[in-house]
Amino acid sequence: MGLHKTEYKGLLGWFDARMPTLMSEYKKHLAEYYAPKNLNFWYIFGGLAITALVMQIATGIFLTMNYKPDAASAFASVEYIMREVQGGWFIRYMHSTGASFFFIVVYLHMFRGLLYGSYRKPRELVWIFGCLIFLSLMGEAFFGYLLPWGQMSYWGAQVIVNLFGAIPVIGPDLAVLIRGDYVIGDATLNRFFAFHVIAIPLVLLGLVVAHILALHDVGSNNPDGMEIKDTLDPKTGRPLDGIPFHPYYTVHDIYWLSLFLIAFFAVLFLAPEMGGYFLEWNNFIPADPFQGPLHIAPVWYFTPYYSILRATTEYFMWVLAAFTVAYALLVFLSLKNSAARIATLGIALVLVVFMVVPGLKLDPKFWGVVLMGVSVLIFFGLPWLDQSPARSIRYRPGWHFWCLIAFVVIFLVLGYFGTQPPEDTRNLMSQVLTFLYLAFFLLMPWWSRMGEFKPVPARVTFAAH
Amino acid sequence: MTESNDAVDDSRRAALLMTGVVGGAGCVAAAVPFVASLTPSERAKAAGAPVVADLSQLALGEKMTVEWRGKPVWVLRRTPEMLASLKKTEGEVADPASKRTAFPTPAYAMNEYRSIKPEYFIAIGICSHLGCNPLGPLAAGAAAPLGNDPGFLCPCHGSTFDVAGRVFKNKPAPDNLEVPPHKYLSDTVVLIGDDSKA
Numbered sequence: 001m002g003l004h005k006t007e008y009k010g011l012l013g014w015f016d017a018r019m020p021t022l023m024s025e026y027k028k029h030l031a032e033y034y035a036p037k038n039l040n041f042w043y044i045f046g047g048l049a050i051t052a053l054v055m056q057i058a059t060g061i062f063l064t065m066n067y068k069p070d071a072a073s074a075f076a077s078v079e080y081i082m083r084e085v086q087g088g089w090f091i092r093y094m095h096s097t098g099a100s101f102f103f104i105v106v107y108l109h110m111f112r113g114l115l116y117g118s119y120r121k122p123r124e125l126v127w128i129f130g131c132l133i134f135l136s137l138m139g140e141a142f143f144g145y146l147l148p149w150g151q152m153s154y155w156g157a158q159v160i161v162n163l164f165g166a167i168p169v170i171g172p173d174l175a176v177l178i179r180g181d182y183v184i185g186d187a188t189l190n191r192f193f194a195f196h197v198i199a200i201p202l203v204l205l206g207l208v209v210a211h212i213l214a215l216h217d218v219g220s221n222n223p224d225g226m227e228i229k230d231t232l233d234p235k236t237g238r239p240l241d242g243i244p245f246h247p248y249y250t251v252h253d254i255y256w257l258s259l260f261l262i263a264f265f266a267v268l269f270l271a272p273e274m275g276g277y278f279l280e281w282n283n284f285i286p287a288d289p290f291q292g293p294l295h296i297a298p299v300w301y302f303t304p305y306y307s308i309l310r311a312t313t314e315y316f317m318w319v320l321a322a323f324t325v326a327y328a329l330l331v332f333l334s335l336k337n338s339a340a341r342i343a344t345l346g347i348a349l350v351l352v353v354f355m356v357v358p359g360l361k362l363d364p365k366f367w368g369v370v371l372m373g374v375s376v377l378i379f380f381g382l383p384w385l386d387q388s389p390a391r392s393i394r395y396r397p398g399w400h401f402w403c404l405i406a407f408v409v410i411f412l413v414l415g416y417f418g419t420q421p422p423e424d425t426r427n428l429m430s431q432v433l434t435f436l437y438l439a440f441f442l443l444m445p446w447w448s449r450m451g452e453f454k455p456v457p458a459r460v461t462f463a464a465h
Numbered sequence: 466m467t468e469s470n471d472a473v474d475d476s477r478r479a480a481l482l483m484t485g486v487v488g489g490a491g492c493v494a495a496a497v498p499f500v501a502s503l504t505p506s507e508r509a510k511a512a513g514a515p516v517v518a519d520l521s522q523l524a525l526g527e528k529m530t531v532e533w534r535g536k537p538v539w540v541l542r543r544t545p546e547m548l549a550s551l552k553k554t555e556g557e558v559a560d561p562a563s564k565r566t567a568f569p570t571p572a573y574a575m576n577e578y579r580s581i582k583p584e585y586f587i588a589i590g591i592c593s594h595l596g597c598n599p600l601g602p603l604a605a606g607a608a609a610p611l612g613n614d615p616g617f618l619c620p621c622h623g624s625t626f627d628v629a630g631r632v633f634k635n636k637p638a639p640d641n642l643e644v645p646p647h648k649y650l651s652d653t654v655v656l657i658g659d660d661s662k663a
Contacts, residue, residue, distance in 0.1 A: 155597060155598070155621075158595070158596045158597065159595040159596060159597060159621060160595075161596075162594075162595040162596040163595060165596075166595075176504070176505060177503050177504060180503055180504070180505060180506070180509070181505050181509045181535070182505065182509070182513075182534055182535065182536075183534070183535035183536060185509070185535060187505070187506065187509060191503070289532075289535060289536075289537070290530055290532065290537040290590075290598075291530075291537070291598060292597050292598030292620070292621075293620070294600065294620050295620050295621075296597055296620060296621045309622075310622045310623070310637065312637070313635050313636065313637055314559075314634065314635045314636075315635050363639040364637065364639065365594055365595075365637060365638070365639050368637065421620060421623075422610075422620075422621075422622055422623030423609075423610075423623070424609075424610070427623065
């Protein structure tokens with residue numbers, strides 16, 4: 001008959017006989033996916049991120065039913081949703097507050113990775129897909145922010161599109177290609193809408209699937225950072241420290257999800273604009289191409305990178321060049337291979353020439369864009385930058401933990417500065433913090449090896465409760 | 466077919482390669498209209514006609530803004546004090562003679578005032594850094610980043626410009642404010658976007 005021999009009865013049995021994939025995937029990814037039994041609070045954010053994604057897609061579909069991607073009517077259509085569409089304000093605030101919560105969740109999810117070395121071998125691909133999700137999410141947020149066609153939408157897009165204009169030779173044409181016009185206009189709004197509602201979401205969904213499949217192939221890391229697959233039950237062949245994802249972690253995640261939703265809806269109902277951080281005040285003024293707002297800042301989740309962009313001025317280029325030379329020497333002394341050594345010096349020389357040599361140097365504006373790009377893309381390098389013998393912070397020297405905390409503080413302070421108008425003292429501090437930010441990553445191959453490491457136990461630390 | 470299963474059938478392999486090449490060329494050709502659709506439309510290209518500005522109502526020290534190609538074009542009527550400040554800022558700006566070529570200054574504005582008539586300064590009000598809208602003209606001492614010079618301040622990234630649109634040193638903006646092509650039709654009427662002699 002060609003039917004699959006099924007163990008299920010009734011409708012499920014009928015289905016399983018014809019499409020066994022359904023139940024086998026359910027087992028593989030939920031009922032028989034063995035996750036370490038010591039996963040703690042820091043492991044809730046993956047599930048929350050999926051919830052946030054679903055929420056954004058669902059609210060987004062309903063918003064497109066009333067939104068008009070047209071420069072002449074976009075702003076009014078958003079106000080129409082907020083004031084006249086039944087329940088429109090609720091859907092719109094879920095979407096706008098949801099965007100900020102999505103970033104909060106993703107940043108905490110990434111912090112967990114840094115805390116327990118979740119990106120280390122064999123989970124490099126999980127991490128890379130995750131970084132690609134982060135990049136797509138930034139694109140999604142940026143395209144979406146233009147749609148209400150407020151002052152911040154317009155001038156924020158103006159600034160970001162001009163970032164691409166800073167690329168030598170091809171930049172100006174590239175900026176025109178992105179805008180579809182010589183200025184940000186109707187063509188830009190229309191295409192950003194297309195990217196926001198279909199192109200990027202499709203990419204995001206694909207990446208989320210890849211992220212989870214890659215994770216389920218290698219298995220979850222845990223707060224102790226050892227492989228639970230190293231200690232298997234001789235009878236069943238399952239990890240002794242593993243428990244089925246469903247029901248154990250589905251219940252755990254639902255518990256935290258309910259707390260998350262309480263916090264989310266408290267913000268939605270009581271402070272949906274979050275004092276101008278989630279929705280900037282200037283965005284309640286329609287876009288005016290002839291008079292920009294007094295102070296332009298991106299939404300909070302972009303501000304650390306924005307501070308790094310602003311920190312790059314002409315005098316700073318000399319410091320940057322000196323830093324490049326010093327770093328190249330450090331790499332040179334650490335490498336054994338002479339071809340790699342020469343390549344290091346060659347690359348450093350080219351960089352320094354384009355940074356400071358009169359006549360050849362590129363604008364600080366371009367280097368600002370480069371530094372901003374590097375500060376985002378450097379996350380991709382973590383699996384190789386981190387050379388610590390122990391994955392988890394629990395078994396690394398105490399000061400490694402404080403390095404990580406220092407990085408978080410730097411990130412937050414840069415983020416705060418990015419929301420503020422430019423000012424000399426803050427600019428100087430941003431420059432120092434930009435160096436420390438980059439040094440945290442670039443010096444990691446050295447510092448992550450130093451200090452006294454504790455022995456990693458063979459079994460997870462777990463107290464039954 | 467008499468060959469064994471593991472031998473490569475050369476004629477089929479050649480056909481496969483040719484199909485691949487032709488198919489690939491087809492894909493590239495099909496991509497052309499898609500990429501072309503992202504470039505400015507004919508309508509956007511046509512929307513660049515010059516505009517006329519009447520300066521007769523502009524008082525000393527005042528600025529007016531006219532739209533040209535979707536961009537704000539400023540006309541600032543400079544006071545004698547403003548013009549005098551340009552001597553002082555000469556040494557404080559990054560490119561005093563407007564030698565950089567990213568936004569070439571028209572030959573008729575290649576002078577210390579960056580304008581045809583010293584009194585009227587005409588420039589595109591878009592910062593050469595990342596395209597924000599500088600504020601101003603601000604009086605001397607009105608904004609800390611400008612110090613004691615009158616000029617413009619870009620609120621985004623703190624670039625400052627003197628009243629001839631020249632960017633001060635060590636600021637994010639690399640270039641002076643762009644001077645659009647323009648010509649005077651009469652003493653107080655200026656055509657922006659066209660500088661042909663005719």
